[in-house]
Amino acid sequence: MKKLPVIVGIGGINAAGRSSSHHGHKRMVHDALSSEEMVSTWQDLATLMGIDIEHAHAVAEIKEGTLVRKIEADAHYNPDAVKSGKKATLNVSNPISFQIKKSQLPDTRPEGWEITDVDSKTVQVTVSGSFDAILPDHYKARVSSAGQLPSGFNPGNLYNSAHHPRGLQMAVYGASDAIQSIGIRWQDILAKVSPDAVSVYAGSAISQLDQFGIKGLYQAGYNGKRTTSKMMPLALPEMTADFINSYMINSVGNTGSNAGACATFLYNLRQGIIDIQAGQCRVAIVGNAEAPVVPEIMEGFRVMGALAEDEQLCQLDDTELPDNRRACRPFSSNAGFTMAESAQFLVLMDDELALELGATVFGSVADVFVNADANKKSISGPGVGNYITMAKSAALAKGILGHDVGKTFVMAHGTGTPQNRVTESHIINEVAKTFAIENWAVSAIKSYVGHSLGPAAADQITAALGVWHTGYIPGIKTIDHIADDVHDSHLNILMDHGYAGEEGQDMLGTVINSKGFGGNNASALILSPAKTKELMQQRHGTTLFKQYLNSNEQVIEAQVAYDQTSRQEGVSAIYSFGESVMSEKDITMSATEISLSEFANKISLSNNNPYLK
Incomplete structure (x- = not known):
């Protein structure tokens, strides 16, 4: 049997807020939840944004400063000048x-x-x-809408971030949130595994692009400024993983970053689960951070015809001013996608380690499928590959869930472009027909947070995992109709929040879909917490599972305490520069093992020939 990669930590930040404890998800579906259920989320956002939650208009101010909105000059640039x-x-x-x-x-x-x-x-x-x-x-910019971090929040204020690009600052926040959301001290996790049994796959799709990265590197000479020693190395796409390894978790395990345009996160997730399934690692941190709300990048995508321009939005609504809040309109009359920034991270463990540690299970990654488009007329246009990835995901869902394959929902790529609404709806609809799924529920959360490129699929996953907390699948609230050219005979494209039962019990899984420029297609099947625990009990026995439930109680208490502290004081960044540094003096090596001074456990060296029995 393959090891089952279970999700034990969630963290990050996007236009909806903090991902851990499902706060970002709750911001999206707030109008379906009671005021009591929303107290903790409003408090968390108020702390992030520096707002007095006791103020009479605090919640209104929080709503105004979150989700897709007009680009804010204080954080980015003035789109009017x-x-x-x-x-x-x-x-x-x-x-x-x-x-x-x-x-x-x-x-x-x-x-x-x-x-x-x-x-x-x-x-x-x-x-x-x-x-x-x-x-x-x-x-005056032709595009003035973007998904931005909550107003007033600056991730660089949490640690000594001088000269760090914004994307890396966000990565430190997101990874810190994910690691602490586990509810188990990182050192306690390391005590159970070999030092090389941790994988980190994280990066960005288009590098670090602000003045401390590529932008500063390329423009310094023309602007009469000095090229610094940090611009080049900190601009590298895989620097997100490097920061986590070197300054956050002190890791000597597997590392890297796959880039697959808008499917980048799922490419990295695939690397992490392959390591776990094959026994190459026992813990995997997977994530992406992207900060593309800079004028040059916005203009680059605009001239491609990819972004929703203000004039086009006005034409859709027959108005003189664009409705920035409704810039992204998946599967409806629309004009283009809406750029966004985000940093999202998942922490995965093999199911045996999760049982041993009593880790809370938020779900599991059954598999990730990646397929290219083959020959095509346009490198940026869609092709056949996404039919394959979606069909493979549905087939796996049927294999695991049997007749309950319809008890799943789709987190669509849903960019809000005219081309996507036709092509992706056709793909999902044909897969639903093939697997006899009627009214397959479809959500598209870019309508709330925009398109963050590399982390986009992680935005979808964190929103999906929240369904098994609140019981609601986020509806596409920026639209008032489904476009005539959308294929939906077997789909239920949600224009309002879809109720999935108490804590989402009516849904056993979700298919996460990503489509990227260049033919980078990826789809993943995520299983619900309940289904994951059912599989764990079947795989490891009732006695061990009961012991796990008992040990999980303390972990849940620690998670609740972390959330309460974070809501009141903000997330504490994990960042240790120059601490616990090892050199050649800290290594002891033999033919069968390696000892490192900073790790209690040793690294085994296999002397076997893996190609012969």
Whole structure:
């Protein structure tokens, strides 16, 4: 039997708020929950956003500062006046003079410049003829909507984050939240496993793109600024995993980052569960962090025709001002997707270790399927690969759930583009027909949080796991109709929250779907906590499972305590720079094992030939 990868930790941050304790999910379905059920989530968001929860208008302010909304100048840039510059040649009819610091002079003297000293630090420049210049300018962005972290929240304030790109700051927050959400001290987990039995697969789809990463690296020379020693290394996509290994969990295990455009998270999740299923690791941290709400990236996607422009939104609504809150409209009349930032992480264990530690089980990853599109006319257009990944996921669901295969729901990619509404609905509908599923429930949470590229599927998973907490599948509340060209004969595309029974008991699993530029398709089957525990009991016996339930009680208490502290004080970042560093003096090696000074357990070295019995 394969080992079963169970989800024991959830953490992160997106436009809906913190992921652990299902707060982000609850923000999405708040209008289906009682005021008592929402107290903890409003308190958590108020702490994140620096709002006094006792204030009369606190909840209204929280709602206004979360989910998809107009781009906020304080956190990102002013979409009404985006800074730019225009190259110009200035023709000087009469010589002009100005004074400038010597340190600001160009290294190569322009033709026609006469320079004389004013004092030890200043020179006077006289220019005749013509010279090139960049004139400061600004423009009104054609796209003003984005999914942004809650207003007022700055992840860099939680630790010494100087010169770290925003994506890495978010990753530290998200991974810290996920690790602490387990309810078991990380050192207690390490005490049960070999030091190399931890895998970390995390990164971003398009690198770290702000002024502390690629943007700063590429533009420094043109902006008269200095290229720093951190810009290049911190811009690498896999730096998210590197930060977790080196500064958060002190790991010597498997590591890396797969990039698959908008399916990136599921690519990394696949790596993690393969390691667990094969016994290559016992614990896997899988995640992505993306901070693409920067003008250059927004413009790059806009000129592709991918983003919903303000003018198009106005045309859809016959208004003069765009409805930023409803920018993303999956499976309805729409214009394009809405960019977003997010950092999401899952912690997985093999089911045997989860039983031993009494870890809370939020669900399990039955499998992740990845298939390419084969030959196609457009590299960015959809192809046949997603039919394969969705069909494989449904087939596995049928194999595990039997006649209850219909007791699942789909977290669609649901970008809000005209092309996606047709192609993805056809794929899901055909799979539903094939497996005799009637009214397959379909949700699309990008309508709430936007499209975060690399972490997008993780946004979907964390929202899905919340269904087994609140009992509600998030509906697509930004739409008022299903478009005529959507295929839905066997689908129930939820325009309102779908009730799934007490704690989601009517649903035994969910299919998470991702479609990425270039033909990067991935679909995953996630099993419910109840179904996962049923499998664990079948696999390991009733006696061991009862012992697990007893030990889990203390873990649940620790999780409740963590959530309460985080709601009141915020998440405490795990970040240890320069601590517990090992060198060659800390390694003891033999032909059969390696000992490391910072780890109690040893690493075994196999001397067997794996290719012969």
